[in-house]
Amino acid sequence: MDAGELTVLKADIRAQMTMIEATLNRLKERSRGEWGDDLARMESVAYQIHNLYNAVEDLLELVAAFFENHMTDPSRRHTELLRRMTYEIPGVRPALLSEDSFLLLNSLRGFRHFFRHAYSIPLERDLLQINLQKAFRLYPQLTQDVEHFLQQLTAQSGEGLDAGR
16 A cells, blocks of 8 residues: 555545534534424434434545445445445455444434435434434544554554554
8 A cells, every 4th residue: 555645545534533523513512401392403413413424424435435445236335335344354454443333323324314314204302312322422432443443554554653644
């Protein structure tokens, strides 16, 4: 793997993690306090959960594109991308996601699908709360996974530990 390309990939990953963190911060801000029956606020929280999942999926697509992991079945693209990022491809790349991150993301993927396509179904506070808690649990786990991934890339490429940062 070319050292320059790896440095760019690391920078892209860190930039995407910054966007994920910013989305999480908006989610925290919008979900603070009691919601009562404020449907607009609940929809705002749901929208930020949707955005958080999309930002993470963009990270996964960035890694997949770099390592030529193209998806073969467009109808299962989102699920396949998630699953593929949980395993190492020997000689190509280490795993990006832990099983814990996969499970949280797969659940958030389902919520995102519901949010995008359930136009006439009211948003349930309990479902929203469950997914909000999953979103909050995801970020520290994802951060740990990404740091581990970057460390493994560094080790595999023979770079020094501070290269690309």
